Amino acid sequence: MGRGLVIARGGLNLRESPKTGNVLSTLRRGSKVEILEEETWLKVKKSDGSVGYVLADYIEKEDNDLVDQSTNDTPVSTAVADVLSLANDEQDQCVIKTYANSQFIGKELRADVDFLPHLDRLNQYALDCAVKIYVTSSAREPGRSVSGAIVPPASRSNHLVGHAIDMNLQSASGFFNSSKLKKTNLANLPGEIQDLLNLVKGDEVLRWGGEFNPEDPVHIDDELNRRNPNRWDLKLNSR
Template sequence: MRAFCILAIACVAFSDALPSVKDGCPIVNHQPSNFQGKTAQVNANFVSTIDRISSYATAAGVELYITSSFRKDTNIHGSTVVPPASKSNHMVGHAIDMNVVYSGGFCNSVCLSGQLPAPVAAFINKIRQDPALRWGGDFSEPDVVHIDDGLNINNPDEWDREYIQAQKYC
């Protein structure tokens, strides 16, 4: 919890997971203290996973620089929302793209594609060891800045439901 104070007279506590301003929208802003860059906009169902990813970063002594999270589908036309053939977990708020900040520097896509610095390797190994997470560097077409929970593969029906809700109401 954080607090917002006005002239030290009144303070209001608020959560790091801020609810969306739109009714029915499952996407929330969630920014753990070791995340930099863009605010992570993720599905409320993915917040605990983000917290786990954050704990892995802390354990490895790194911070994450978020470059992308939830994405609106730009191919939607009109009021009908139909799940697309290509099911990106970004479109349901179950994925982040990131770079890794460590004591020796900044590990971007070029760095993440090569010999990883020790703290970055420790973080990536923690992601790989978590059976509920996928690192994009392990994809058949590597996407080294990507981490997700595989919702599109493990539960495509739930992905469809969350896609319709996120794309319609957010």
Template sequence: MKLSLALFSSVFCDTLPYDTQCTSIGGTCTDYRYLTCIAGYATGKCNGDNNRKCCLPCDTSCQLKEESDSLNDGKCTSAGGECKHNTNYCNGYYSSGLCGGGSARQCCKTGSTNCELLTYSNTWVKGYNGLTVKIDQGFKSAMDTMNNYAGQCGVTVYVTHAFRKEGQEIGGTVVPPASHSNHLTGHAIDMNLDTPRGWCNSSCLAAESNTNAKCFTDKIIANAGLRWGQSFNDPVHIDDNLWYSNSNTWTDLYYKHQNSCS
């Protein structure tokens, strides 16, 4: 790896106003698709769209460590991959155990992906209009719980959105995707309910006037491991609060699924 790729060249680094959360820690905001950053990228610290991320500073010691780590990258390079911090853009998917250095240095491979999302369907939870519901395997128990609640309340949960890619255009959402949306890691769904009293969409869910639907959402509220979006004006949304309960796991899953799944 050439260290010059990760240095803060003015050719690539298009600093804009309000990037101070990044610059104050010695970083540089840039489009992460075009610059490999040795120390990795931090999200949420730069102005602009989701592709502008904060390239963290890499001093002389950091650069020397990268040179040393790269001596053990043979398994990756022989497979046609490139070792780099897994917060960097990868036009393919990351594999672990093939690179020198810490666990964050992973092998970016192009070609066929290694997506580990699960396809979910159950008796009382289904994809709306034939949607294939993709979730992280760590969210399956939450989905099974929702399926049980739906059966107890006599409703069918029709999932309208589950895992989604960063920047994906979503029609009919109640609010814009959050910067740390749990949808981006496969730990959230948007849904409507089919009930004995009729179809229950966002307005119906918010009003809590449909007793079967309210039975279901009351059970979600009572479960400490689940979060109903009514509290932030998104009544069709349910997640397991992953970002706020374990941001490190959220970040690991974000890069894993965003780089490997479509």
């Protein structure tokens, strides 16, 4: 299947099984793995021989077969077959589901099925910090979009494909809205709120909007619009 290079900024969890499997170890950015199976979750092998699963979007495949085609005896059909095997229609569909979990309160949370494992992790972070996440907005309906229309970058919100939430936070210390969650106010926030935001910031996929410019401190998403703009387009067009 070839080899791959870890490109996740904060490293990448190597899991026993896809999605919610136990974390075996963390792969550093720049480390190389042998790709054994190819899905949204890649089954990979580290140099020490341990095998597990990582999120495919954070592995850039080294396409050795394609580089030296002129001097290489490998038939072109092999390379084409490899590339075709990357296609995964299911991942390109936006399937919006209602999500509920112990730490989520507020408005109904609606999200794409591919975002749900990230929400599970977010719920665990909130549980660990004894914080409730008050949802104010999640999946948004796209305006009347013409299939195949090009959406300008500024409006390529992850809310449109169900990969973002807007939230306020609640703990024993009180309720924290957008003005309280501002980055400049971070140091004044109680420990459990800081802890939760730091867990989100340290997550391999999730982003906290408090770090955006301009900041959007009530926003959390998985960066699908930048991580995989093509899939973002396909998901939007499938709505």
